[in-house]
Amino acid sequence: MIVVEGLSRRFGTVQALSDVSFSVGDGRITGLLGHNGAGKSTTLRILSTVLRADSGRALVDGHDCRTESLAVRRSLGVLPHGSGLYANLTGRENIRYYGRLHGLQGAALESAIDDLVGRLRLEGVVDRRAKGYSQGERLKVALGRALIHRPQTIILDEPTNGLDVNAVRMLRELLRELRASGRCILFSSHVMQEVAALCDDIVIISGGRVVVSGTPDFILEHTGAADLEEAFVRAADAERVE
Amino acid sequence: MSGIGVVFRKEVLENIRDKRVILSAFFFGVLFAPIIFAVGTSIASKRIVQTQDKPLELPVSGAERAPNLIAFLEENGTLAKPVELTTDEAMQAVREGEHDLVLIVPEDYATKLREGESAPLELVADSSNTQTSGNADRARRLLEAYGRQLAALRLLVRGISPQVIQPVEVHSLDVATPAGRAALFLGMLTYFCFMSMLVGGFYLAIDTTAGERERGSLESLLTLPVSRATLIIGKMLATGSFMAVSLLLTLVTFGIVLEFTPLERLGMSANFGWDVVAGIFAVMVAFVPFGAGLLTVVASFTRSNREAQSWLSVVFFVPLAPIMFAILSGTKSSATLMLIPSLSQHLLATNLLRGDSIPPLHVALSMGTTLLLGALLTWLAVRLYKREAILG
Numbered sequence: 205m206i207v208v209e210g211l212s213r214r215f216g217t218v219q220a221l222s223d224v225s226f227s228v229g230d231g232r233i234t235g236l237l238g239h240n241g242a243g244k245s246t247t248l249r250i251l252s253t254v255l256r257a258d259s260g261r262a263l264v265d266g267h268d269c270r271t272e273s274l275a276v277r278r279s280l281g282v283l284p285h286g287s288g289l290y291a292n293l294t295g296r297e298n299i300r301y302y303g304r305l306h307g308l309q310g311a312a313l314e315s316a317i318d319d320l321v322g323r324l325r326l327e328g329v330v331d332r333r334a335k336g337y338s339q340g341e342r343l344k345v346a347l348g349r350a351l352i353h354r355p356q357t358i359i360l361d362e363p364t365n366g367l368d369v370n371a372v373r374m375l376r377e378l379l380r381e382l383r384a385s386g387r388c389i390l391f392s393s394h395v396m397q398e399v400a401a402l403c404d405d406i407v408i409i410s411g412g413r414v415v416v417s418g419t420p421d422f423i424l425e426h427t428g429a430a431d432l433e434e435a436f437v438r439a440a441d442a443e444r445v446e
Numbered sequence: 447m448s449g450i451g452v453v454f455r456k457e458v459l460e461n462i463r464d465k466r467v468i469l470s471a472f473f474f475g476v477l478f479a480p481i482i483f484a485v486g487t488s489i490a491s492k493r494i495v496q497t498q499d500k501p502l503e504l505p506v507s508g509a510e511r512a513p514n515l516i517a518f519l520e521e522n523g524t525l526a527k528p529v530e531l532t533t534d535e536a537m538q539a540v541r542e543g544e545h546d547l548v549l550i551v552p553e554d555y556a557t558k559l560r561e562g563e564s565a566p567l568e569l570v571a572d573s574s575n576t577q578t579s580g581n582a583d584r585a586r587r588l589l590e591a592y593g594r595q596l597a598a599l600r601l602l603v604r605g606i607s608p609q610v611i612q613p614v615e616v617h618s619l620d621v622a623t624p625a626g627r628a629a630l631f632l633g634m635l636t637y638f639c640f641m642s643m644l645v646g647g648f649y650l651a652i653d654t655t656a657g658e659r660e661r662g663s664l665e666s667l668l669t670l671p672v673s674r675a676t677l678i679i680g681k682m683l684a685t686g687s688f689m690a691v692s693l694l695l696t697l698v699t700f701g702i703v704l705e706f707t708p709l710e711r712l713g714m715s716a717n718f719g720w721d722v723v724a725g726i727f728a729v730m731v732a733f734v735p736f737g738a739g740l741l742t743v744v745a746s747f748t749r750s751n752r753e754a755q756s757w758l759s760v761v762f763f764v765p766l767a768p769i770m771f772a773i774l775s776g777t778k779s780s781a782t783l784m785l786i787p788s789l790s791q792h793l794l795a796t797n798l799l800r801g802d803s804i805p806p807l808h809v810a811l812s813m814g815t816t817l818l819l820g821a822l823l824t825w826l827a828v829r830l831y832k833r834e835a836i837l838g
Contacts, residue, residue, distance in 0.1 A: 253668075
């Protein structure tokens with residue numbers, strides 16, 4: 205469960221976010237949609253406690269991102285944009301490192317790794333050094349790393365960038381599974397089709413402001429567009445025209 | 447604490463698997479420096495031994511005019527070789543390296559000597575040639591000794607004690623121990639030790655900061671439920687252990703190499719038993735937190751591997767410069783100098799090598815200030831790691 209209320213953030217002279225509010229429910233997949241530079245990554249970074257907001261409030265599973273950052277990070281699984289692996293460690297060692305930093309150890313940790321390796325179909329590659337991984341294999345291991353502690357809330361920043369069709373399908377399946385088990389999933393994208401294929405809710409962000417949010421049907425109705433792509437273009441560009 | 451341990455173990459494992467790191471950390475200092483050192487000292491000692499053992503070969507022009515002088519020279523281990531050269535020819539010959547030096551007895555030598563005047567002698571030598579200047583000094587000393595002998599005889603003939611013209615008599619008492627004479631050579635050893643420590647920590651300091659950022663693994667690491675202080679301290683511990691291992695391996699290699707180096711023939715004895723190795727390690731390892739802190743702090747400011755590498759190569763010279771200066775100027779230890787990291791370790795280690803006693807105050811000051819400054823740099827590294835800008 206994520207609640208964002210009136211977030212603002214400025215970098216030097218650039219107002220990256222102004223008064224951003226939305227909420228993301230458990231058991232739902234929510235897409236944060238916007239052009240490049242609209243403020244998606246900044247929002248997600250504030251939620252993952254890597255950045256601080258100038259004003260406003262962000263709650264993850266009831267914990268305040270500013271004052272209870274450790275508690276937030278404990279219940280959060282994060283896949284940042286272009287997240288890299290340690291090339292000289294094997295996939296398994298990469299995942300194990302994160303598990304240990306989450307306080308897992310021994311048999312519990314190893315069985316959690318084995319479980320993820322099975323679900324991500326990593327059996328063939330997980331014991332090789334990450335150096336030689338394909339883009340899809342890197343993403344799978346990065347996902348395994350982010351999910352090793354079975355987080356309640358999952359944040360993914362542009363997870364499908366540069367992936368082939370198979371990897372994208374694998375990712376979609378995995379996210380649907382996680383939704384079925386009651387997790388709260390927020391992911392960002394600038395590709396409408398991807399969001400349309402997966403999301404229960406959509407938050408469209410432009411120029412650091414939320415333009416419209418709600419279910420796909422609500423957004424179609426609100427913008428008066430015939431399809432979601434048209435709705436996205438209208439909503440995302442609306443702010444600039446005004 | 448367990449978080450620090452997890453980070454530490456991962457960094458060590460990851461870097462041990464990196465050939466580049468292992469090669470530079472454990473081969474540069476550990477093998478390269480001691481071997482250069484061994485080859486250098488062997489060549490130097492061979493040259494000294496050769497020149498000391500050989501009789502001084504001295505070409506003399508006009509030897510027939512000074513039979514007593516020649517006899518005196520030959521009594522004192524000189525091989526006078528008669529040649530026929532004018533002053534200009536002799537200068538030419540020395541300049542061209544045909545002769546190392548030439549003694550010329552001018553035609554009026556015998557006359558002036560007989561009449562009790564100052565008899566001229568010409569010694570042609572090249573003072574800029576380090577290989578022959580030792581021989582020239584030997585020849586000059588012999589000629590002066592011969593002159594003093596003649597003066598004493600002339601005075602005695604006139605019934606005057608030769609002591610009249612020697613109002614002071616200087617006796618030099620050389621207190622240099624053989625180990626002390628080796629200290630200049632061995633001063634280079636501490637330089638190499640620092641070099642290998644810094645090189646040992648170089649890649650880890652970069653990899654844990656700029657490297658982690660560049661390969662995009664930093665942001666996800668920062669979303670884990672561990673404090674940033676835990677992360678950076680674990681990383682610095684890994685950097686520090688690589689530095690300490692580099693230092694230890696370098697000292698051990700030096701210990702082995704010096705057993706086969708003919709330092710005794712240079713009139714030196716290396717005070718380099720295994721107890722001294724342990725002592726030097728104990729003194730120098732106090733520099734590790736300071737060095738790791740310095741490298742990490744500087745690397746934290748850089749945006750990429752490349753930038754970090756060029757900055758750190760410059761920062762290397764911050765701890766090395768005082769050592770270089772101390773070696774060249776022969777600086778002696780004092781309580782004030784013990785406040786300077788790297789220099790204080792160098793001075794203490796050099797004292798250990800010389801076999802001198804070390805005041806406990808000096809050890810306490812050196813360790814105290816270096817560790818304190820190390821803690822300060824660690825604190826600064828933690829502060830820098832907590833900035834948002836660390837994400838780049």
